[in-house]
Amino acid sequence: MVTKLKPVDIAIVGLGWAGGILAKELASTGLKIVAFERGGPRATNPDFLAPQVHDELRYSRRHELIQNLRKETLTFRNDPSQRGLPMRQLGSFLPGEGVGGAGTHWSGLHWRWTEWEHKMYSGTVAKHGKSVVPADMNLQDWPVDYHELEPYYDKFEKVCGTSGKAGNLQGKRIDGGNIFEAPRANEFPNPPLIQSHNMVLFEKAARNLGYHPFPVPASNASRAYVNPDGVALGQCHYCGFCTAFGCEANAKASPHFTVIPLAYKNPNFEARTNSYVMKVNLDSRRKRAVSVTYLDAGGREFEQPADLVILAAYVFGNVHLMLHSRIGKPYDFQRNSGVVGRNYAYQSMGGVAALFSKDTYFNPFMGSGALGTWIDDFNSDNPDFAKLGFIGGGGISSGSNGGAPIQRHPTPPGSPRWGKGWKKAIVETYHRMTTVGNQGSVMSYRQNYLDLDPTYTDSFGRPMLRLTFDWQENEFRQMEFARGICATIAKEMGAEQVLSRRERGRYSIVPYQTTHNTGGTVFGDDPRTSALNKHLQSWDVSNVFVVGSSAFPQNAGRNPTGPVGALAYRLADTLKDRYLKRPERLVTV
Amino acid sequence: MSEENNVEPKKVNRRAWLKLIGAGAASGVLPAGDAAAENAMAGMHHPVAKTTGPDEEPVAAYEFLNGDEAAFIEAAIDTLIPADELGPGALQLGVAVFIDRQLNSGFGRGDRMYLQGPFIEGTPEQGYQLRMTPSELIRNGIMDVNAHVRDQYKRTFDALSEEDRIVVLTQLEKHEIQLPTVPTVIFFSLLYDLTMQGYFADPLHGGNKGKASWKMLGFPGIGGMYADKIEAWRNKKYMTGPMSIQDLL
Numbered sequence A: 001m002v003t004k005l006k007p008v009d010i011a012i013v014g015l016g017w018a019g020g021i022l023a024k025e026l027a028s029t030g031l032k033i034v035a036f037e038r039g040g041p042r043a044t045n046p047d048f049l050a051p052q053v054h055d056e057l058r059y060s061r062r063h064e065l066i067q068n069l070r071k072e073t074l075t076f077r078n079d080p081s082q083r084g085l086p087m088r089q090l091g092s093f094l095p096g097e098g099v100g101g102a103g104t105h106w107s108g109l110h111w112r113w114t115e116w117e118h119k120m121y122s123g124t125v126a127k128h129g130k131s132v133v134p135a136d137m138n139l140q141d142w143p144v145d146y147h148e149l150e151p152y153y154d155k156f157e158k159v160c161g162t163s164g165k166a167g168n169l170q171g172k173r174i175d176g177g178n179i180f181e182a183p184r185a186n187e188f189p190n191p192p193l194i195q196s197h198n199m200v201l202f203e204k205a206a207r208n209l210g211y212h213p214f215p216v217p218a219s220n221a222s223r224a225y226v227n228p229d230g231v232a233l234g235q236c237h238y239c240g241f242c243t244a245f246g247c248e249a250n251a252k253a254s255p256h257f258t259v260i261p262l263a264y265k266n267p268n269f270e271a272r273t274n275s276y277v278m279k280v281n282l283d284s285r286r287k288r289a290v291s292v293t294y295l296d297a298g299g300r301e302f303e304q305p306a307d308l309v310i311l312a313a314y315v316f317g318n319v320h321l322m323l324h325s326r327i328g329k330p331y332d333f334q335r336n337s338g339v340v341g342r343n344y345a346y347q348s349m350g351g352v353a354a355l356f357s358k359d360t361y362f363n364p365f366m367g368s369g370a371l372g373t374w375i376d377d378f379n380s381d382n383p384d385f386a387k388l389g390f391i392g393g394g395g396i397s398s399g400s401n402g403g404a405p406i407q408r409h410p411t412p413p414g415s416p417r418w419g420k421g422w423k424k425a426i427v428e429t430y431h432r433m434t435t436v437g438n439q440g441s442v443m444s445y446r447q448n449y450l451d452l453d454p455t456y457t458d459s460f461g462r463p464m465l466r467l468t469f470d471w472q473e474n475e476f477r478q479m480e481f482a483r484g485i486c487a488t489i490a491k492e493m494g495a496e497q498v499l500s501r502r503e504r505g506r507y508s509i510v511p512y513q514t515t516h517n518t519g520g521t522v523f524g525d526d527p528r529t530s531a532l533n534k535h536l537q538s539w540d541v542s543n544v545f546v547v548g549s550s551a552f553p554q555n556a557g558r559n560p561t562g563p564v565g566a567l568a569y570r571l572a573d574t575l576k577d578r579y580l581k582r583p584e585r586l587v588t589v
Numbered sequence B: 001m002s003e004e005n006n007v008e009p010k011k012v013n014r015r016a017w018l019k020l021i022g023a024g025a026a027s028g029v030l031p032a033g034d035a036a037a038e039n040a041m042a043g044m045h046h047p048v049a050k051t052t053g054p055d056e057e058p059v060a061a062y063e064f065l066n067g068d069e070a071a072f073i074e075a076a077i078d079t080l081i082p083a084d085e086l087g088p089g090a091l092q093l094g095v096a097v098f099i100d101r102q103l104n105s106g107f108g109r110g111d112r113m114y115l116q117g118p119f120i121e122g123t124p125e126q127g128y129q130l131r132m133t134p135s136e137l138i139r140n141g142i143m144d145v146n147a148h149v150r151d152q153y154k155r156t157f158d159a160l161s162e163e164d165r166i167v168v169l170t171q172l173e174k175h176e177i178q179l180p181t182v183p184t185v186i187f188f189s190l191l192y193d194l195t196m197q198g199y200f201a202d203p204l205h206g207g208n209k210g211k212a213s214w215k216m217l218g219f220p221g222i223g224g225m226y227a228d229k230i231e232a233w234r235n236k237k238y239m240t241g242p243m244s245i246q247d248l249l
Helices: A017-027 A056-061 A120-128 A146-160 A197-208 A259-264 A315-324 A420-429 A473-493 A561-579 B014-024 B034-042 B067-080 B095-103 B134-153 B162-173 B184-200 B209-217
Strands: A002-004 A008-013 A033-036 A074-077 A269-272 A276-282 A289-295 A301-311 A342-345 A348-355 A372-375 A394-399 A433-440 A449-457 A463-468 A497-500 A518-520 A544-546
Touching: A008 A017, A008 A289, A017 A033, A017 A259, A017 A269, A017 A561, A033 A301, A056 B184, A074 A449, A146 A561, A197 A372, A197 A394, A197 A473, A259 A269, A276 A301, A276 A315, A301 A315, A301 A561, A315 A449, A315 A463, A315 A518, A342 A449, A348 A394, A348 A473, A394 A473, A420 B209, A433 A473, A449 A518, A473 A497, B067 B095, B067 B134, B067 B162, B067 B184, B095 B134, B095 B184, B134 B162, B134 B184, B162 B184, B184 B209
Parallel strands: A002 A301, A008 A033, A008 A301, A033 A269, A074 A463, A301 A544
Antiparallel strands: A276 A289, A289 A301, A342 A518, A348 A433, A348 A497, A372 A394, A394 A433, A449 A463
C-alpha cells in the first residue's frame, strides 16, 4: 500500500554536506523542499555531548555513526571473473548515516584540488603525450576547471572555518603555505592549528631535504569563529576524538550544526529522517523524474512527487539509485560503454611507521582529525610521470590524530602479538612511534566499476550494488615510490627504525583504509563517458541532478570533501540562476 | 627524559571539566552556563550495575556465557594478556565480563551485519561470509577448541597449564589446528579483537577496571583538552589521572 503525498518542488536525497548545502541554499527560494535522510536526526546536543562522545568502543569500533549493513550493503569482488559477495561487516570504508552524514564523523582535512587535479587527462597529455596513459585507464578531465570553482572553494572554507596558511595567494607563492596549490583569492579564515612534536620534526626534515612542508588545511577551528552565515564554531580542544566521532565543541565543521539548521529555519523546508529512498520514479517516456518512493522508519511506503530530484547521498547511494531507477545507461565492462557505474576509484593509504629513541614523547593523544604537516612535492602532477612510470601522486604527511588505545597500541614488527612480550612492546612503543604517511591518488580503469549484483538483495528487496575493484600497476608504482620518500623523511626526522607498512597485494574489503570512494556518476562534456553534464545534471533525465564525489572522474592524492562542498555550492547557484528559472537541459550536444 | 617533566596527576572534577568543555561550544547548541550544561547532561545516563554497598565493586554475573564458556574465555584472555610486573592482565581488568556483555549485545547478535544468504565461501579479500553472528561464532568456536583440547590433552582448555594454553592459542593463531565448525583464523581473530577491546576500552563497558591499561600505557584518558598543552608538552612525558567517561559524568 503506497501513500501518495502532495507534490513538492524539490526532493533532496541525503542530508550530509552536499544535501545540507543544497537544502540551505535553495530554501531561500521559497520553493517547497523535502530532504530525505536514511538515518536519524543528529544534533550536538544531545547526540555528541562529552564525555559520552569520547567512547572509542562505541564510535570507532561499533560504528555508531556509520551505515547499518543489515539494511543495506554492497557486494564486492576484485575482478569481473569472480562472484561478488556481500560486505557483511564494515571494513575498508565507512559511509555515514544520519543527519550530517559523513560530515559528522570526518576528520576535517579540507582541500582545494589543484588545477591538474581538475584536468588530469589534458594536463597529463599536454606535458607527457598520450603514450604515458595505460590503455585500460579511463583518464578524464572535469568539465569545469579550478578557476570556475575557486569562489565556491572559498565559500566552503569560510563556512567551515578552515584553519591553514595560503601558499599561493593570487599567484604569489608564500613559503610556509602550500606553494603547489592553485591560486586562491583569499587567505584561510583561521590560522593553522598548533603542531605536535612529530609534525615539528617532519617539517624540519622535509625542509632539510628541499621539500615544501605546510600545515594541512583543517576544518578543525584553531580559534573560536563565527562563519558568514552567523554560525559559531568553538576552538578545537585537540582532544584526539575526531575521526569517527562527533565533536562536542562544534570545532570540527559539520553540516549538522552549520548549513542544516539554517535550512530548518525556513518553513518551506522539511527533513524526513529515518526515511530510505528506494527509487526515483520516471514518466512513461523515461525522460522525466516524477517522484521518489521511500520507506519511513516503520517500513510504510510513500510516493513523494517532486519537480526536481537532487541525489546527494554517499557515492554508493547515488550510483545505486541511478542504476535501480534506470536513469542513464548502465556501464558495460565488456564493451567499455555506458556510463552509470563507470570510473569508480579509491585512494591508497601507505607510508612508513617510524620508531624513535626511548626518551621521545609524541603524546599521540593530543591532536585533532586534520592535524598534520604535509608536502605536495610528490603529489598532483609534480612527479615526473614519464620518468617514474605512473600517473598521479600522493600527499606525504605526519599528523597527530588521537591516541585512544584500542586502535593505537603500536609495536615494532617482529614483536609478539600477545602475551608478556607483547605487553612489554606496547608499553615501550606507545609514546615513541609515529608515522609518515602517503595518501595516494587512484586512477579510474575499465575493470574497476559499479553495477547491480545479479544475486544479492538488500533488506528492502532491491538488487545490491556490486563493487569490482583492484589495485593496478600504476597505483603500486605510486605507492612504492612514495614509500621510499616517506622512509627518507622518517630517517631525516631522526627515527631509529623505519618500518614499512604495506606490500603489494590485492585490494581487500576487510581492513579499514579510507572513506574516499569516488566515481560512478561522473560528470563531463561527453555523454558517452559521463552520466552527468558539467552542471551535474543527468544527460538523460534532465530534472535529476547528482552531487558528491560520485561525480569525480578519478581520485586525487588528497581528501574529497573540499571539492564536494564547492560543487554543491556551485550547483545551488546553477539551480537558482538558471535551472529553476527555465527547467531544461542545461547542455546540449 | 628526566622525572621533572612528569606532570603530577591532577584530578579535574566534573563541574570544572564541564565548564571547560562548555567554554569551547560557542555555537549556542550547548547551554552556555555551567549549571545549564550540567542540567543538559543530567538527562543522559548510562545504566550502572547495581552494587551491594556504596564502596563495593559491582558483582559480575555473566549474561551470556555458560560456565564452560566462561571458564574458556577467562583462561584464554588470561593467556593473551597475562598479569606481570608491567601491569594487570585481561582477567583482572574484567575483560571476561566485557566480552560476555558484548556477546549479549546488539554487536554480538549481529544487528548491524548483513546476514542473508546465499552463503558462499569467498576469497580472503571478500571478508566475512559466515551465517554466524559474533556470539554464535564464539560459542561454536569454544566448543570446537575444547573438543580439540580434550582429544589432545584429555582435559578442557581452562584446565591446561599456562604453557599448554600458550601452545594451543599459538596453534590457533597460526592455523595449525583445523576446527570442525568455525574457521580457525576467524575465531581466533574475533577472540583477539574482543580481548584487546575489553582491555583498552573505556571502563564503562565492563573491562579495563580502574583504567589500569591506560595507566600502564601512559594514555591520560578521554577528558583531555590540550589546546594549551600540545606545544608546551612537546617531547615531554605527559600523564594525568587518567579520566574515564564515568569519572566525568
